[in-house]
Amino acid sequence: MSKLKLYNYFRSSASYRVRIALHWKGLEFEYLPVHLVKNGGEQRSDEYRKLNPMAHVPTLVHGDYALPESMAILLYLERLYPQKPLFPKDEKAYGRAIQLCEIVNSGIQPYQNLKVTNDFEKAMSWSKDETHAWVQKWVVPGLQNLETVLEKSAGLHAVGDDVTAADAFIIPQLFSARRFKIDTTQFPVLTRIEKNALQLEAFKKAHPEAQTDYEK
Amino acid sequence: MSKLKLYNYFRSSASYRVRIALHWKGLEFEYLPVHLVKNGGEQRSDEYRKLNPMAHVPTLVHGDYALPESMAILLYLERLYPQKPLFPKDEKAYGRAIQLCEIVNSGIQPYQNLKVTNDFEKAMSWSKDETHAWVQKWVVPGLQNLETVLEKSAGLHAVGDDVTAADAFIIPQLFSARRFKIDTTQFPVLTRIEKNALQLEAFKKAHPEAQTDYEK
Numbered sequence: 001m002s003k004l005k006l007y008n009y010f011r012s013s014a015s016y017r018v019r020i021a022l023h024w025k026g027l028e029f030e031y032l033p034v035h036l037v038k039n040g041g042e043q044r045s046d047e048y049r050k051l052n053p054m055a056h057v058p059t060l061v062h063g064d065y066a067l068p069e070s071m072a073i074l075l076y077l078e079r080l081y082p083q084k085p086l087f088p089k090d091e092k093a094y095g096r097a098i099q100l101c102e103i104v105n106s107g108i109q110p111y112q113n114l115k116v117t118n119d120f121e122k123a124m125s126w127s128k129d130e131t132h133a134w135v136q137k138w139v140v141p142g143l144q145n146l147e148t149v150l151e152k153s154a155g156l157h158a159v160g161d162d163v164t165a166a167d168a169f170i171i172p173q174l175f176s177a178r179r180f181k182i183d184t185t186q187f188p189v190l191t192r193i194e195k196n197a198l199q200l201e202a203f204k205k206a207h208p209e210a211q212t213d214y215e216k
Numbered sequence: 217m218s219k220l221k222l223y224n225y226f227r228s229s230a231s232y233r234v235r236i237a238l239h240w241k242g243l244e245f246e247y248l249p250v251h252l253v254k255n256g257g258e259q260r261s262d263e264y265r266k267l268n269p270m271a272h273v274p275t276l277v278h279g280d281y282a283l284p285e286s287m288a289i290l291l292y293l294e295r296l297y298p299q300k301p302l303f304p305k306d307e308k309a310y311g312r313a314i315q316l317c318e319i320v321n322s323g324i325q326p327y328q329n330l331k332v333t334n335d336f337e338k339a340m341s342w343s344k345d346e347t348h349a350w351v352q353k354w355v356v357p358g359l360q361n362l363e364t365v366l367e368k369s370a371g372l373h374a375v376g377d378d379v380t381a382a383d384a385f386i387i388p389q390l391f392s393a394r395r396f397k398i399d400t401t402q403f404p405v406l407t408r409i410e411k412n413a414l415q416l417e418a419f420k421k422a423h424p425e426a427q428t429d430y431e432k
Contacts, residue, residue: 069315069322070318072317098285102288148269
């Protein structure tokens with residue numbers, strides 16, 4: 001097997017999702033930091049854009065194949081390395097896990113990412129507090145909706161008692177939410193499954209603070 | 217098999233994606249329109265929120281199982297009804313197809329949906345033109361990035377010569393882009409694969425104008 005490489009950034013929630021998946025499956029990979037702020041954003045370099053025209057992280061590189069988008073990466077890894085599955089065998093649990101991933105991926109994260117918050121601060125001359133307020137307006141109801149789905153689906157983890165891709169999406173989203181000063185204690189199921197996940201080695205290894213490019 | 221039901225709205229691009237998948241696979245389904253504007257938005261009713269707390273369309277109902285999120289629905293349908301596949305067998309093509317879906321799903325659509333554009337018009341007292349300008353600022357580069365990926369991946373369709381989930385995401389996105397006055401002729405690959413897809417019966421049946429709730 002060609003060695004896996006992960007272009008990513010310690011703080012990016014989408015990067016954190018993929019790190020969870022790689023560590024969960026016990027896959028070795030080369031960690032390649034892409035600093036989203038320094039040098040005008042290293043993700044905007046011509047070199048990086050050849051791997052990922054969207055100029056965001058993460059991108060998985062496997063031999064000569066470059067694959068961006070965390071959901072695509074998780075499903076690709078599952079196909080190639082089915083050990084320690086992240087997608088349930090049962091069809092209904094499978095659908096539910098992907099639904100939870102997408103609430104985070106398309107329903108919450110797009111309204112808090114750096115590209116958007118930077119745009120507001122520049123284009124509308126918003127202060128950090130004004131930007132946080134706008135982000136909170138989208139993220140808090142998103143988390144509330146996650147909580148509502150989880151009330152029925154969760155056991156020890158987001159979908160029943162096994163770790164799934166949904167946990168790999170939800171745990172990083174909670175980390176991001178706190179950066180925007182959102183009080184996550186209002187979500188008892190989310191915080192319960194977070195506590196359970198964070199006890200697992202793969203989630204510890206994937207945590208932003210455990211990465212070589214971590215900055216306070 | 218329990219009959220499939222689809223809660224959806226003719227104009228919603230995410231609904232259009234799922235209609236393409238259902239028609240492509242030749243699956244019968246009950247079409248249940250949810251009007252996103254009338255009655256303060258029928259998707260916000262308590263009854264609908266029981267199926268989908270995010271209060272958006274589409275939601276697939278299969279027996280007593282309700283599944284929102286177009287990506288979850290397409291992958292669920294593929295598991296249950298593998299005929300006329302929408303996800304390639306080859307791992308690299310599989311990853312690429314999902315990458316393309318997610319560029320649309322999490323990279324473009326969140327910046328043009330009705331929830332967001334309504335918010336801007338109210339909260340910032342923007343005119344329709346100002347809203348369109350903001351939407352264009354996100355959607356045009358997104359389409360350009362799609363085009364760049366497609367330059368390498370596309371054949372007759374988005375990934376090689378077979379229809380995949382990527383086509384089910386891209387064709388509705390082009391329909392939406394024109395509503396925001398985006399000139400799509402600047403994207404030769406996108407418009408070429410669109411032309412090919414729109415010749416297929418499944419795409420014709422799924423088109424917004426072919427739905428019972430269509431309005432000019």
